[in-house]
Amino acid sequence: MLTSDLKEKEALYEVVEPRYFEKAEPLSEQDEQGAIYEFLLKLGSENYTEWLSAHENDYYFEVVRVDRYYYAVAYEDYTQPAWAVEIEPVK
Secondary structure, eight states: OOOOGGEEEOOEESSSSSSGGOOOOEESSSGGHHHHHHHHHHHHHHHHHHHHHHHHEEEEEEEEOOOOOEEEEEEETTTTTEEEEEEOOOO
């Protein structure tokens, strides 16, 4: 799933209920890390983009599906969802 084919539906948010993503189905490939990072970087506030730039190498970025919803997620330590945004395909 290419990030150029996506748009955000909601604002980027800090994940407070990580269990929601336990059954997430991964849709992106390992080589899409940079594109997902850039996608998330464009969505955030100035404080968030500064923080994300400083922690780029500390997170794993992935596009996932949970039930019928799609998300771009930044995982801390590859397992703990820390930041997410609901997304939808651009038609």
